Amino acid sequence: NLSNNISNIPIEFLPNAILEKxxxxxxxxxxxxxxxxxxxxYRLLNIGKPVLAMAGTDMFVDFQRTPAIGxxxxxxxxxxxxxxxxxxIESVKNGASFVTNGPMIEFKLNKTIEHGDIIKSGEQQFTLKVFSSVPVDKVEIIINGTSVKEFxxxxxxxxxxxxxLLDIPSGGWIAARATGGETTWPSMDSYPFAHTSPIWINFVGSTEPNAKRVASEELTFAINELKNIAQETYKGENITALLEQFERAQDALKN
Known part of the structure; x- marks a missing residue:
């Protein structure tokens, strides 16, 4: 639930994600x-923002117990x-990618449409390949943030x-993920996880009306909460530019 984790979101991330490329x-x-x-x-994708899926170990060479590089x-x-x-870098920006802490995943539609590509609406064939050096609990296909097939x-x-076969809606995005299971060597995270970048439906940034409406409402609430956190955190400081950024992001969500 997004509302339960708002305080964990970096204060300026949502305005940047909504307003910048x-x-x-x-x-x-x-x-x-x-x-x-x-x-x-998922919420950002659902409002048509092609935020890039990234991954980073964030390890510290001078700490004893941190994950290995990679x-x-x-x-x-x-x-x-x-x-x-x-x-x-160009491939990452185009979304021709997947992120993982172990499992390998490849998702295709009609044998040739891959992560970062564009697919037409309607019934389409899919192939989803998964390989992992550690067990994985389940494999799913996600459309507009909802699991539509689970294996x-x-x-x-x-x-x-x-x-x-998949029934592709009129707008939005589609992706695949492999998740869950026991963490064993060589994995060094809480649980196995892999996720493809989205395949966009009809064009990059397309949306499904209901998914967009719900995501916009949730993101608007989150921005209001982050604005309150910013005002409390920087009490007594001049944060006019930051507050204006919040306002511009909220205005963008109304469109």
Whole structure:
């Protein structure tokens, strides 16, 4: 529930995500809960904001008990076989990616439409491949923040492909995730988690009216709460620019 976790949202994140381009959100990080962060991400996608799915280990080399480098990862598909930084960043910005703390996941529609691409509304074929070095409880397909198909998870070291048909709505986005299970070596997070970046329906930033309405209401409430937190935190300071940013974000949510 978004309303129960508002105080955990960085004060300026929502205005930035609503008003700016190329904003990313770390869905996978050892110091936050993947489901909680993902629920916030879903709301932003549901209002048509293509916030980038990101991951970061956030480890400390001078601490004894922290995750190893690479425990949280983002994989992006390059346009060419030559791996270079600029192509990688472009792929991340285009959403040709997935984030994970262990499981590997690949989601396709009609055999060729992948993470970051665009699909038309209507009935479409899907294939969903999952491989993991640790057990995964369940695999799901998500449309506009709602799980529309759920499959039994996989065993340690198992490679499984799911396939079938999906009824794609008139707008919004579709993605896949693999979650849950016992955390065992080499995983170093609370539970296994992998999530694809969205495939957008008809065009990037499209929305489904009811999902957009609900998300807008929840985000408006969250911004009001964050504004109150900011005023209390910076009491006596001049935060006019910050408050104006909140106002502009709220105005944007009304459109």
């Amino acid at each position: 190329d904003v990313g959100l770390e869905l996978v990080c050892a110091w936050s809960d993947e489901f909680g962060t993902t629920n916030l991400w 425990s949280a990862r983002i994989y992006a598909k390059h346009k060419s076989k030559n791996v270079n930084w600029s192509d990688y 039994t998870g996989i065993k340690k070291g198992e490679n499984k492909t799911f396939s079938g």
